[in-house]
Amino acid sequence: MSNTGWIGALAELQQKGEPCVLVTIIEERGSTPRNAGSKMIVTRERIFETIGGGHLEYKAMELAREMLENRSQETRLERFSLGASLGQCCGGATVLLFEPMGQPQATIAVFGAGHVGRALVPLLASLPCKVRWIDSRENEFPEQVPAGVEKVINDEVVDEVDAMPSGSYFIVMTHNHPLDLELTAAILKRNDFAYYGLIGSRTKRVKFEHRLRERGFQAEVIQRMRCPMGLPEVKGKLPIEIAVSIAGEVIATYNAHFGAETRKGETVTKLLPASRRG
Structure with a gap:
């Protein structure tokens, strides 16, 4: 038969x-x-x-x-x-x-369809990852979204944080700082993620840390935020260079972390090779 x-x-x-x-x-x-x-x-x-x-x-x-x-x-x-x-x-x-x-190594929410987002998402789509690409601006998305990527258009993008499963990866690179801060607060409030990366400089991180402390977030929770995100060894300011740096950090994280229980309060720096901690 x-x-x-x-x-x-x-x-x-x-x-x-x-x-x-x-x-x-x-x-x-x-x-x-x-x-x-x-x-x-x-x-x-x-x-x-x-x-x-x-x-x-x-x-x-x-x-x-x-x-x-x-x-x-x-x-x-x-x-x-x-x-x-x-x-x-x-x-x-x-x-x-x-x-x-077909088992994904990581379930990833990418917030922001700007230049870096458009360079990053195709890289993530080529990895064993499940990607949700989220923005409120439909016209920012390219005509063709990479295969396997779920495009999400929502005026209330912060609501999409709760739609992700425990152990998810969050990458925030939206078009304005106030929205970045609200997304950061929602993600850190969950505190059950495997990775959270926020695009920006060390100055942006200092400002966000101050505002998050004012909202009552503890230092050990704020420490879980990767900002600047990406591998420091990968230099460059072009969108594709930044995207490669971020994708490299995602790979390093899921290689070290995959299959382990997501524990509240565990920092992503513990999951990266020693030479990549910073």
């Missing part, structure tokens, strides 16, 4: 950016052999195709969803012994390969 429906399902899921795990029978030994090479796809809510049903398939689905919950990026080989543990009457074993697909 043909087991090829997974191909179209996988293509559809990748188009949508929906994470899944591809499960493949590598080897089977037992009295009721399954077809080696049979595959099924497991998402958080659905299953496509089958590896033969029964308790083995149920256990494979459980493990695949555990991998999705933990955002696992590593392929796994698992040997399932047939017998009482899998509801089988006879002995044997099945080896399954679990391959995570």
Whole structure:
């Protein structure tokens, strides 16, 4: 029997950016052999195709969803012994390969569709990241938004902070300082982000720190804000140079941080290599 429906399902899921795990029978030994090479796809809510049903398939689905919950990026080989543990009457074993697909390393909100935003978002879109690009000015967005990027137009852009899941990355580079301050306050109030970067100079940071302290924010919370953001080793003032610097810091952060629990009060500087702290 043909087991090829997974191909179209996988293509559809990748188009949508929906994470899944591809499960493949590598080897089977037992009295009721399954077809080696049979595959099924497991998402958080659905299953496509089958590896033969029964308790083995149920256990494979459980493990695949555990991998999705933990955002696992590593392929796994698992040997399932047939017998009482899998509801089988006879002995044997099945080896399954679990391959995570489409799991984003970071979920990122980019506030601002100005020059640096237009240079940065295509870079982020080329990474294993899920990007929401947010601005109140529709005419600031380019005609073609990079594939996989969600364009969000909202007059009340600060409301979009609460729409992001815990552990998100926030990048703020809007067209005015008062809006930057309101976004900063909303993001720091959550204090459950993996990264928060604010475009600007050290002078801007000092002014923001003063205003945030006046609003009652504690120093350890304010310290989590990256401003200036980006890798200091990447010099230059051109939008693309700034964008490369920011993208590099995002990569350094998710490489160090991915899969770890987001703890309130943890500073992003702890997650960056020592040479990049500042």
